[in-house]
Amino acid sequence: MAVLVIAEHDGKQLKPGTANAVAAAAKMGGEITVLVAGHECAAAAQAAAKLAGVKKVLHCDAPHYKGFLAENLAALVVPLAGKYSHVVAAATGFGKNVMPRVAALLDVQQVSDISAVESPDTFVRPIYAGNALATVQSGDPIKVVTVRSTGFDPAEEVASGAPVEALAPGPDSGLTQFRGQEVHKSERPELTAARIIVSGGRGVGSAENFKIIEALADKLGAAVGASRAAVDSGFVPNDYQVGQTGKIVAPELYVAVGISGAIQHLAGMKDSKVIVAINKDPEAPIFQVANYWLVEDLFQAVPELTKEL
Amino acid sequence: MKVLVSVKRVIDPNVKPRVKSDGSGVETANVKMAMNPFCEIAVEQAVRMKEAGVVSEIVAVSIGLPQSQETLRTAMAMGADRGILVEADREVQPLAVAKLLKALADKEQPKLVIMGKQAIDDDNNQSGQMLAALLNWPQAAFISKIEIKGESAECTREIDTGLEKLTLKLPAVVTTDLRLNEPRYVTLPNIMKAKKKPLEVLKPDALGVDVAPRLKTLKVQEPPKRGAGVKVADVKELVAKLKNEAKVI
Numbered sequence: 001m002a003v004l005v006i007a008e009h010d011g012k013q014l015k016p017g018t019a020n021a022v023a024a025a026a027k028m029g030g031e032i033t034v035l036v037a038g039h040e041c042a043a044a045a046q047a048a049a050k051l052a053g054v055k056k057v058l059h060c061d062a063p064h065y066k067g068f069l070a071e072n073l074a075a076l077v078v079p080l081a082g083k084y085s086h087v088v089a090a091a092t093g094f095g096k097n098v099m100p101r102v103a104a105l106l107d108v109q110q111v112s113d114i115s116a117v118e119s120p121d122t123f124v125r126p127i128y129a130g131n132a133l134a135t136v137q138s139g140d141p142i143k144v145v146t147v148r149s150t151g152f153d154p155a156e157e158v159a160s161g162a163p164v165e166a167l168a169p170g171p172d173s174g175l176t177q178f179r180g181q182e183v184h185k186s187e188r189p190e191l192t193a194a195r196i197i198v199s200g201g202r203g204v205g206s207a208e209n210f211k212i213i214e215a216l217a218d219k220l221g222a223a224v225g226a227s228r229a230a231v232d233s234g235f236v237p238n239d240y241q242v243g244q245t246g247k248i249v250a251p252e253l254y255v256a257v258g259i260s261g262a263i264q265h266l267a268g269m270k271d272s273k274v275i276v277a278i279n280k281d282p283e284a285p286i287f288q289v290a291n292y293w294l295v296e297d298l299f300q301a302v303p304e305l306t307k308e309l
Numbered sequence: 310m311k312v313l314v315s316v317k318r319v320i321d322p323n324v325k326p327r328v329k330s331d332g333s334g335v336e337t338a339n340v341k342m343a344m345n346p347f348c349e350i351a352v353e354q355a356v357r358m359k360e361a362g363v364v365s366e367i368v369a370v371s372i373g374l375p376q377s378q379e380t381l382r383t384a385m386a387m388g389a390d391r392g393i394l395v396e397a398d399r400e401v402q403p404l405a406v407a408k409l410l411k412a413l414a415d416k417e418q419p420k421l422v423i424m425g426k427q428a429i430d431d432d433n434n435q436s437g438q439m440l441a442a443l444l445n446w447p448q449a450a451f452i453s454k455i456e457i458k459g460e461s462a463e464c465t466r467e468i469d470t471g472l473e474k475l476t477l478k479l480p481a482v483v484t485t486d487l488r489l490n491e492p493r494y495v496t497l498p499n500i501m502k503a504k505k506k507p508l509e510v511l512k513p514d515a516l517g518v519d520v521a522p523r524l525k526t527l528k529v530q531e532p533p534k535r536g537a538g539v540k541v542a543d544v545k546e547l548v549a550k551l552k553n554e555a556k557v558i
Contacts, residue, residue, distance in 0.1 A: 015469075067473070070438060070448055093469040096434050097450045100403070104439035109404045109523035112433045122527065127431050128326040132335055135527040175447035175481075179463075179474035192469075196557070220558065231487065238453065238467045238488055245347075245427060245487065247469070253557040263325060264429075270535065274555045276547065290538045292550050304544045309558065 001030030001120060005054075006077060006089040006098065008068075009036060009044035014051075016193040017090025017147070019154030022051045024147040025088045026155065027117035031055040033084070035167070037076055039066040049161035056162055062169035067178030068094060074101035076170035081106055081142055085120065091146035091248075092192070103144035110144040111136060113248075115151035129244040129267035149192060150250035150271050184237055186224075191242070194223035196253045199242055199269070202229035203258020203279065203298055210235050212299070213257055216306045225249065227265045243268035258298045261286025278302065310420035310457075310479075311366045312355045314389060315410060316348040318373055318380040319430040326430075332528040335430075344380050346492075347425025349387075350485040353492040354455065355423050356388030363457050366390050368417055372401050372409055378508060385503035386495040392508040397520055405513075405520040407439035412516035414444060419480065421462065426451050426484040437484035447477040451486040 003025040008015040018034075025032050032053050036045040037060040045059035058080075064072050077098075081087050087102060089095035091113040103110035115133070116124035122137045123145065191197065198220065200213040210224075217224045225247075226240040242249055244267040254272035259265060261277070261284055269275070270289050277290035280297045287293040294301055320326055320335070321343040327336045344352075358364040369384035371377040372395040381392035395409050414422060427434040441448035449455075449464035453472070456463045462477045467486045477483075495503075513520045541547045551558045 067475075069475075070441075070450070074442060093451065093467070097438065097448075100435035100438035101442040101448065103435070104404060104407055104442035107404070109402050110433075110435055111524065112435060125432075126532070127529070128320070128335055129429065129432065130532055131326045132328045132529050133532050134529045137525045137527055138523065139525065140523055173447070175445075175478050176449075177476040179476055181468065181470070181474070182472045184471040228487065237471065238486065239469060239471055241487075244429065244432065253551070253555070264322070270532075274551070274557050275535075275538075276551070287538065287540075289535050291535075291555065292539055292541050292547055294541050294544070294547055296543070301544055305547065308544055308548045 001085040002083065003028055003030050003032045003086040003088055004080060004084040005032060005034045006087065007034050007036045007044065007048050008090055008092060008094040009038060009041060011038055011041045012043045014044055014047045015092065016154070016190060017092045017149045018048070019051055020149040020152045021088050021090045021147045022053055022155040023152040024114065024117060025086065026053045028086050029120050030085060033058060035060065035077065037065050037073060038068065039063050045164050046161065049164050050157050051155040052158045053155055054162045057164040058167040059164050060167040060169055064172035068098070069176050069178060070098045070101045071173040071175050072170065073098045074105055075173060077102045078105045079170070084142065086143045086145060088145045088147060091148050095146045099144055099146050106142055106144065108140040108142055108144045109138065110146065111138055112146050113148045114145055115148045129263050130270065131263060148248055150248055184239055188217060189223045191223045191225055191247050191249055194251050196220045196222035197225045197249055197251045198222045198255045198257065199225035199227065199259060200230055200235070200257050201227040201259030202233060204230060204235060207235045212302045216255070216302055219306050219309050227259045256286050257302055259286055260284045261289065310364055311368065311417065312358065312364050313414060313417060313419040313422045314351050314355045314367060314369050314384065315424045316352060316369055316371050316380050316384050317345040317425070317428045318342050318371065318377045319345045319428055322346055322429055328529055328531050332530060334526065334529050342376070344383050345425050345428045347427055347485050349492040350489050351423040351425050352384045352387045352389060353490045354485060357490060359388060368393060368419065370395070370410065370413055372406055373397060381508055382503050383495060385506045386499040387493060391506055394508065394510045395513055395516065396510055397513055400522060401520050402522050402524060403433050403435035403439055404523060405518060406436045407443055408518045409513060409516055410440045411443040412518055421480060422482045424482065424484045426486055437482050441482035444482070447481045449475050449477055449481065450484045452483050453486050453488040455483060
């Protein structure tokens with residue numbers, strides 16, 4: 001058995017989910033190879049070589065991997081896949097976009113968003129927004145798997161790196177043209193890697209009011225998240241969204257402010273170690289998953305909390 | 310141009326799903342069902358493009374139990390012109406869904422396929438990307454904007470760090486994210502009109518696709534419950550608990 005992990009990176013560094021995907025790969029068995037494909041990504045390949053358990057890194061550098069288009073990445077991965085028993089990536093926006101394309105070309109039914117590895121062919125995955133856990137067994141010769149980061153502690157960094165081999169690029173499909181990204185720049189930690197997250201919901205009321213959420217987050221050195229209702233209402237951009245259809249997080253401390261606790265939101269944060277909920281509605285379902293809950297108007301409680309810390 | 314839109318019948322998103330006591334799955338008998346919310350966004354997008362004169366015909370497709378005809382009628386009440394149901398008496402997994410849709414795309418020759426990014430029952434998030442792969446068409450997953458310009462589609466997609474802009478050569482497959490649009494409510498006159506629209510029913514065999522599941526579900530369980538929490542009286546008590554009891558700050 002051998003596992004190929006597709007790294008997600010920005011050229012210089014690995015994205016947080018990659019180390020978790022390597023940790024999941026280690027539980028599937030066999031030697032782990034990491035593919036770092038991109039444009040000008042030698043530094044990311046070196047970073048991948050330093051993850052514990054990695055035996056080899058394949059570094060593939062070409063201009064047509066800029067933007068990480070699924071069409072081009074799938075065309076690169078598919079001819080490699082025959083040498084492996086598993087092809088694995090993090091279940092992030094990147095992995096969700098690329099991996100089903102790989103799986104379909106291999107005629108494999110992908111196993112999405114696994115939270116545990118039971119055996120090399122059997123995995124646990126949340127379904128129905130985490131309201132149920134399914135244990136599924138794959139009968140396909142190659143297992144194509146995406147990994148929920150919160151299910152696996154990240155592979156550690158080790159001093160001695162694995163060898164990095166250059167890999168010749170695959171074809172450029174020419175089907176899709178990458179016209180750039182608008183990245184929301186922030187000094188705050190990334191949501192999926194943050195130790196503390198402060199999230200706001202519909203109760204916050206406006207984009208302007210989100211400043212009090214941000215002030216609390218900054219005091220705690222936390223990332224800022226939001227419920228789908230807050231995103232739908234236009235208070236914050238979509239990449240803040242925590243939940244079934246947004247990001248899945250499990251920080252040490254999750255502070256939910258003005259969030260009622262719809263099942264779609266709970267799906268994204270209920271594995272957090274400590275959950276604090278602040279809501280003026282004493283019946284809010286969020287209180288059912290909170291370790292500590294405060295029934296108070298958020299416009300009083302949050303500034304006071306910021307001051308007390 | 311012709312657009313193909315897929316719609317899936319799922320447990321209503323406002324209903325809390327219940328795991329069957331024998332661990333074989335989630336209870337769907339006598340549970341309120343609805344169109345998957347991301348599929349609603351897909352239908353809405355196709356209808357808006359038709360209203361804007363960009364699209365000439367909308368074909369809605371569903372794969373599933375005979376009751377999925379209701380979901381197709383909803384799509385037609387929203388504005389789809391006709392429906393195709395691929396009737397299956399068992400779970401159809403995403404790879405098989407993609408193969409069935411490929412067979413239909415080969416037959417119908419749409420310029421664009423619009424699908425929801427994810428069904429809220431099995432949370433797979435695969436079928437659209439798989440269909441694009443099988444057709445060897447470009448894909449834009451999780452779009453928040455689409456504009457047709459001649460023979461290409463300019464798409465903005467939601468990524469983990471913000472937004473990404475792609476230009477796709479048509480024909481193409483796109484999957485919808487939340488902010489693409491807000492689906493309309495269906496009106497009674499449109500529901501009546503939808504009843505007269507054509508609805509074709511096919512079996513997977515007729516499309517030459519094997520829909521036997523590749524993944525075997527061994528068991529389905531309830532997730533572990535969180536222990537009961539503590540209500541705090543005020544901010545001061547909360548801070549004390551976080552510092553001294555939880556030790557997280």
